[in-house]
Structures are given as structure tokens and as C-alpha cells.
Amino acid sequence: xxxxxxxxxxxxxxxxxxxxxxRLLVQAGTDGLPAGQIAERLGVPGNTLSFHLNQLRHAxxxxxxREGRSLIYxxxxxxxxxxxxxxxxxxxQGDAAACGVGTCDNSSLxxxxxxx
Amino acid sequence: xxxxxxxxxxxxxxxxxxxxxxRLLVQAGTDGLPAGQIAERLGVPGNTLSFHLNQLRHAxxxxxxREGRSLIYxxxxxxxxxxxxxxxxxxxQGDAAACGVGTCDNSSLxxxxxxx
DNA sequence: TCCATTATTCGAATATATTGGAATCATAGT
DNA sequence: ACTATGATTCCAATATATTCGAATAATGGA
Numbered sequence: 001x002x003x004x005x006x007x008x009x010x011x012x013x014x015x016x017x018x019x020x021x022x023r024l025l026v027q028a029g030t031d032g033l034p035a036g037q038i039a040e041r042l043g044v045p046g047n048t049l050s051f052h053l054n055q056l057r058h059a060x061x062x063x064x065x066r067e068g069r070s071l072i073y074x075x076x077x078x079x080x081x082x083x084x085x086x087x088x089x090x091x092x093q094g095d096a097a098a099c100g101v102g103t104c105d106n107s108s109l110x111x112x113x114x115x116x
Numbered sequence: 117x118x119x120x121x122x123x124x125x126x127x128x129x130x131x132x133x134x135x136x137x138x139r140l141l142v143q144a145g146t147d148g149l150p151a152g153q154i155a156e157r158l159g160v161p162g163n164t165l166s167f168h169l170n171q172l173r174h175a176x177x178x179x180x181x182r183e184g185r186s187l188i189y190x191x192x193x194x195x196x197x198x199x200x201x202x203x204x205x206x207x208x209q210g211d212a213a214a215c216g217v218g219t220c221d222n223s224s225l226x227x228x229x230x231x232x
Numbered sequence: 233t234c235c236a237t238t239a240t241t242c243g244a245a246t247a248t249a250t251t252g253g254a255a256t257c258a259t260a261g262t
Numbered sequence: 263a264c265t266a267t268g269a270t271t272c273c274a275a276t277a278t279a280t281t282c283g284a285a286t287a288a289t290g291g292a
Contacts, residue, residue: 007135013203014126015280019119027206035239048281050240055279069238069289080207084200087129090143091196131250152268164251166270171249185259185268 001086005060009083012059017044018052025062025075032064032074117202121176125199128175133160134168141178141191148180148190 013019020042025032033041039049053073056062060079064071129135136158141148149157155165169189172178176195180187 003132003135007130007132010126010130010135011279014123014130016119016123017280019123019126023206036237039239045282046239047241047283051280051282054240066289071239080203084203087196087200090139091193127249133250150268151270155269161252162269163253163271167250170270182259187269 001082006083006086008059009061009079012056012061015052015055017042017049018056021049021052022056022061022075025073026077026080028074030074030077032072034067034070034072035064036070038073117198122199122202124175125177125195128172128177131168131171133158133165134172137165137168137189138172138177138191141189142193142196144190146190146193148188150183150186150188151180152186154189 013022021038024038024041035049035053036046038044038053039046042049044052053062053064057064061076062073063076064073066072129138137154140154140157151165151169152162154160154169155162158165160168169178169180173180177192178189179192180189182188
């Protein structure tokens with residue numbers, strides 16, 4: 001993952017409403033949720049939500065598809081994983097245990113799996 | 117980890133210079149680096165770097181200690197791990213494999229280990 | 233075709249973040 | 263006490279982000 005994309009993804013997540021949206025979509029799974037339902041659940045005006053969804057979309061963290069009149073948004077899991085990988089990359093000069101990252105090397109795992 | 121702290125950490129990382137600083141410190145390990153050396157390595161003016169280090173510090177992502185005239189900054193690994201845990205939390209309704217997060221559940225792992 | 237529904241885009245007001253010059257603070261050595 | 267070094271704080275200029283009212287677009291049904 002390039003630095004610019006990482007900064008964009010972090011910036012997209014670094015906002016109250018957008019972090020809520022993203023987590024909601026992560027929980028919703030690959031089926032996603034229509035924009036209106038997201039707006040209702042989070043109590044955010046439609047046009048404001050639209051702005052935030054656009055930010056998340058440009059950051060590559062969500063995608064959408066049309067279904068009738070509804071636009072269904074869904075989390076882009078590979079992008080989330082790439083960001084996690086980027087953040088844990090080079091951690092502790094390879095000695096992950098030294099900084100408590102866990103027993104498995106998330107970064108290389110995800111990179112191998114997804115070819116990012 | 118509370119949402120506010122997560123947003124603060126994400127915002128701190130969502131900036132070119134600060135992401136550079138943080139990654140540099142993550143690589144440097146627990147010994148850390150003096151502010152002047154960070155400024156020199158990244159080509160950032162001292163006062164500007166000071167501002168950014170302050171942001172990272174307020175977000176809980178770095179700490180510092182004095183050594184003579186130098187202030188040595190170091191990455192706060194528990195905070196980094198708590199952020200990763202927060203981001204992967206509730207992912208895919210527990211079915212981590214479904215969204216490619218890896219074979220181990222990072223979030224619960226880190227939470228158990230660090231009591232965050 | 234006309235209307236209701238679902239959602240996005242535009243624009244302008246407001247708020248927040250970033251930058252660097254100049255001044256200041258803290259420490260160590262003489 | 264004086265000076266040099268390493269770093270921070272203050273401030274004002276500039277740039278970016280957020281919000282919501284109003285206007286617009288896309289779809290489906292009568």
C-alpha cells in the first residue's frame with residue numbers, strides 16, 4: 001500500500017460520523033446497507049451522509065451498488081486489511097512480540113493473501 | 117478503547133509528516149529518537165515537527181523523556197495495538213476469515229493481553 | 233407522463249488544521 | 263553569570279474540512 005492511500009484511508013476514518021458509518025458497514029457484512037438506512041440509524045442528515053460516504057468511497061474503504069432506487073453501500077474489506085497491514089508493517093524490526101502485536105504477523109499474512 | 121480516542125489516533129496518523137514520524141518511531145523501537153534527529157531525517161522544520169509531535173502525543177501514540185538537552189520520543193505500542201484492535205473489532209460478525217483479517221483474532225488477542 | 237421516493241450535488245457559512253518566523257524555555261558547559 | 267544547543271510556544275497567514283438548505287438526478291409505479 002502506498003503512503004498516500006494510507007493517509008487518505010486514515011483521514012477518512014478520522015471523523016466521528018465516518019468512523020460510525022464504516023463500523024456499521026463492517027458489521028453489516030458484504031450485503032451492505034442502503035444510504036437511507038445508514039442515515040436513519042446514525043441520525044445524520046441525508047446530504048451530510050452523502051458527503052461522508054463519498055469521502056469513504058474516494059479513500060477506497062467502501063463501495064456501492066444500485067438496487068432499484070436504493071444505493072447499497074458496503075465495506076471494502078481488502079482496503080481495511082491493507083491499511084492494517086500498512087500500520088503494522090516494519091513494527092519492532094520484525095520482532096512483533098516485542099511490541100505486543102500478537103502471535104501472527106498480520107501484515108505479511110494479509111499481503112500474501114490479497115497481493116497488495 | 118473509546119471512540120473518541122480512536123478518532124484522535126486516526127486523525128493524528130492521517131497526515132503525511134505525522135505518519136512518517138510515527139513509522140520512524142515504530143521502527144526505532146522503544147529506545148526512540150531525539151526530536152532533532154527526527155526533524156533532520158524527515159526534513160521538517162523544528163517548530164513544525166514540534167507541533168506534529170504534540171499532536172501524536174495528545175493522541176497517545178508517542179511519549180517522550182528528557183535526556184540532557186534532548187527530548188527523546190518513542191512510539192507507544194499499546195496505543196497502536198489498541199487502535200488496530202478497535203478497527204478490527206466486530207469485523208464480519210466474528211467470522212474473521214470471511215473478510216480476510218487473518219487466522220488469528222487480533223482484536224481479542226490484544227485486548228486480552230493489554231487489558232484495554 | 234406525472235408523482236413519490238431515494239439519493240446526490242452545489243454553494244456558501246463556519247470551523248478546524250497546518251505552516252513557519254520570531255520569541256521563549258531548559259539544560260550543559262565554561 | 264554567560265553562551266551555545268536542543269526544543270517548544272506564540273501568532274498570524276493560509277489552506278482544508280464540515281455542515282446544511284436548496285436544487286438536481288435517477289428510479290419505479292399509477
